Amino acid sequence: MSMSRADARTLDAADPLRSCRDRFFLPEGVIYLDGNSLGALPLATVGRSREVVESEWGEELIRSWNSRGWIDLPQRLGAKIAPLIGAKPHEVIVADSTSVNLFKLIVAAAALSPERTVLLSEAGNFHTDLHIASGAAALARLRLDVVPRDEIEARLGPETNLALLTHVHFKGGYRFDMVAVTALAKAAGARVLWDLSHSAGAVPLDLNGSGAELAVGCGYKYLNGGPGAPAFLYVAEHLQERLISPLRGWMGHAAPFAFTDDYVPAPGIARFLAGTPPILGLAALEAGVEAFAGVPIEQLWAKSIKLFDLFAQLVAERCPDLLCISPPEPERRGSHISFSHPHAFEICQALIADGVIGDFRAPDVVRFGLTPLYLGFEDVWEAVERIRDILESGRWRDPTFAVRGKVT
Numbered sequence: 001m002s003m004s005r006a007d008a009r010t011l012d013a014a015d016p017l018r019s020c021r022d023r024f025f026l027p028e029g030v031i032y033l034d035g036n037s038l039g040a041l042p043l044a045t046v047g048r049s050r051e052v053v054e055s056e057w058g059e060e061l062i063r064s065w066n067s068r069g070w071i072d073l074p075q076r077l078g079a080k081i082a083p084l085i086g087a088k089p090h091e092v093i094v095a096d097s098t099s100v101n102l103f104k105l106i107v108a109a110a111a112l113s114p115e116r117t118v119l120l121s122e123a124g125n126f127h128t129d130l131h132i133a134s135g136a137a138a139l140a141r142l143r144l145d146v147v148p149r150d151e152i153e154a155r156l157g158p159e160t161n162l163a164l165l166t167h168v169h170f171k172g173g174y175r176f177d178m179v180a181v182t183a184l185a186k187a188a189g190a191r192v193l194w195d196l197s198h199s200a201g202a203v204p205l206d207l208n209g210s211g212a213e214l215a216v217g218c219g220y221k222y223l224n225g226g227p228g229a230p231a232f233l234y235v236a237e238h239l240q241e242r243l244i245s246p247l248r249g250w251m252g253h254a255a256p257f258a259f260t261d262d263y264v265p266a267p268g269i270a271r272f273l274a275g276t277p278p279i280l281g282l283a284a285l286e287a288g289v290e291a292f293a294g295v296p297i298e299q300l301w302a303k304s305i306k307l308f309d310l311f312a313q314l315v316a317e318r319c320p321d322l323l324c325i326s327p328p329e330p331e332r333r334g335s336h337i338s339f340s341h342p343h344a345f346e347i348c349q350a351l352i353a354d355g356v357i358g359d360f361r362a363p364d365v366v367r368f369g370l371t372p373l374y375l376g377f378e379d380v381w382e383a384v385e386r387i388r389d390i391l392e393s394g395r396w397r398d399p400t401f402a403v404r405g406k407v408t
Helices: 005-014 018-023 043-057 061-067 070-085 098-110 127-140 149-155 178-187 237-242 268-272 279-290 297-318 344-353 377-393
Strands: 092-094 118-122 143-147 160-166 191-195 214-217 232-235 336-340 359-361 365-369
Touching: 005 297, 005 377, 018 043, 043 061, 043 279, 061 070, 070 092, 070 214, 070 232, 070 268, 070 279, 092 268, 098 127, 098 160, 098 191, 098 214, 098 232, 098 268, 118 127, 118 149, 127 143, 127 160, 143 149, 149 160, 149 178, 160 178, 178 191, 232 237, 232 268, 237 268, 297 336, 297 377, 344 359, 344 365, 344 377
Parallel strands: 118 143, 118 160, 160 191, 191 214
Antiparallel strands: 092 232, 214 232, 336 365, 359 365
């Protein structure tokens, strides 16, 4: 029996996370299904940002580095992210961008096994990962080996130095079995660097329990840190003193205010800092991370599963021209659902014009983020109704929707 709008409202009324929706600014009339690309604005971010600008910067000026604890914010915020990814507080730090953190960890980790000459990664991975990998591999004198997803495990061998893998694929949402792949890499004498950009804040993660040693992640997707928010990196405790960042900035120095010419890496995770921390961005990200307060990740994931199942069911019933390319099994996917269609771009643009914001991924995929903190079951029901209307009416054929411009 197909679900009705009333049924969806009943699910929302029983949702233990329903009150979390009130933590976010959600424009009237918009169904936001792109939080896996840019998280919605937490209401607390507005006040926190004003406080930092007007009071901390405006009134206390440079004194706020000490009086307001700016200088330690990368570590404090890393400690707040740690429970979301299954890490110890001192194993995570917030710094730079995902791309920069990838570069730092690839080059640093490669130096541990100079006799191993291969950097392994997945074909069709998010392109910045492969771009960064190609540059880092050239500097570290590694050969970048990019292979199809189903060949990764077989290619882990005696020449593999490091495998750079995205835990949840940005397009279809396929998820690697972190425990199994990490164990295989370890058995082969290699390490894995995990990109958690489409995982952190959405799916259950246990880096410590999985034996993961290296990871990076994005601050502006599920963590709701705002456009261009700083990223985070994770290095397992036992490995920290063995790695030295190739970007040896003053904030990663053991004594940054001694102003010495020689470089001595800071102890622990702090050695992966480089330049001066971007306080405004860090403060906004902190508000985003604090939006998870009191919400177990397992509860988030349970709701994500229900949202996905409802979305998939309704599309199969009402929009048969859309082919779901995301895995039906929860343990094999992340928290977005993707469909292929020859005119995915035009459909996506028509939906945005109709107040349903998802995104397009070339060449033929329309993707919808399922962000359990603020997405409701009626939102999903209504979104699919609008998709059906656009497909059945042919409104996606409007020539204005066929003009491909900048990212939407």
